[in-house]
Amino acid sequence: MTKAEQWKFRPVFYFEVMPEGYEYGMGFYEGRPAYMQAFRKKVDAAPDAFERLVKDTAKMKEFVLYGDSYKRPMGKGDYSPAVMDWYQRKSLGLTASREIDDLLFSPELVDFGNRRFAVFSRIGGFRCGRLGKIIAYVWIPKGDSCGGIK
Structure with missing residues (x-):
């Protein structure tokens, strides 16, 4: 498998702007059975830590958990x-959607995004061990001061 094909099996962070709004999130689009088994082993090794992470994420109320679930129960189920909602997934991700708003066009978007991606990094790190650097590219139209950022 080439490196270009491997992206589907790693945590993917995204920020997408569309005419009707914008979305951001993270996902593991094709969690291979062995990869998901490794995830469940990490949950089994630190269930209290993962439960806190799940509860912290749920408190944010903006994210929707998605991904196909196994038909038969996986693991102990206790x-x-x-937590079981996450544990039973073949692949998983979190997504959030917003309508076009002033935040999208403000310098505060960077801090907003960093806080959300920090949540995703905690989940991704739990899932696959250590994550590498996250590098963000920001496109600013020429001639737009964007709150003083050039």
Whole structure:
């Protein structure tokens, strides 16, 4: 498998702008069975830490968990329903959507995005161990001072 094909099996962070709004999130689009088994082993090794992470994410109320679930129960099944919702996934991700708003065009968007991507990094780190650097590219139209940023 080439490196270009491997992206589907790693955590993917995204920020997408569309005419009707914008979305941001993270996902593991094709979690291979062995990869998801490794994830469940990490949950099994630190269930309290993962439960806190799940609860912290749920408090934000903006994210929707997605991904296909296994038909048969995986693992012991003795975790809270919130943890089991994650545990039972073949692949998983979090996404949030917003309508076009002033935040999208303000310098505060960078801090907003960094806080969200920090949440995703915690989940991704739990999932696959250590993550590499996250590098963000920001496109600013020529001639737009964007709050003083050039």
